[in-house]
Amino acid sequence: MILDTALGIAFVLVAAALGLNFWRLLRGPDIPDRIVALDTLYVNTVALLVLLGIHLGSALYFEAALLIALMGFVGTVALCKYLLRGDIIE
């Protein structure tokens, strides 16, 4: 009962956080700002998937969360390497 209420509030808060990240992704004055926004979007998506797993009572979503976290990290590192060196794999 109280768990469902907390989950509802948490869904709203994380969705608002995703909206703020998306606003920074569109607005960001420089390229690193947009990369930070993308990285935070990935991490918040992991949070949203964990909440969905608790809500549905299914442990299946952790594989997806792990994959998304992995892809987000690799993407951030690749974009930063591109900005730093002008090339990803030298």
Added chain:
Amino acid sequence: MLDYLLAFLILLGAGFTFIGSLGLARLPDFYTRLHGPTKATTLGVGAMLVASAIHFSVGEGGPSLHELLVTLFLFITAPVSAHLLSKAGLHLRLRSRAPAPGKASGEQRD
């Protein structure tokens, strides 16, 4: 009793996630914007994953270790990506609100 603990952890995690993204959207320059989400969001997701681990460990009888994997991965990779992002920002010479260290000490000496 357990439900109250889970609800507290979930609300804590969601609150930290929201505050981190608010910092990303509202803070004035790139380095402060980097500071917001990289700390707060890691802690927020960590609290939610602890809540999920407790929930599934109690519900299914045995310990649930998937969450531990995600937590470990996020806690290892968050500082690495933040470090690379700040290096990229310094490389592009983004504008910062803080005075440059050499300039500030030079003014004091004069």
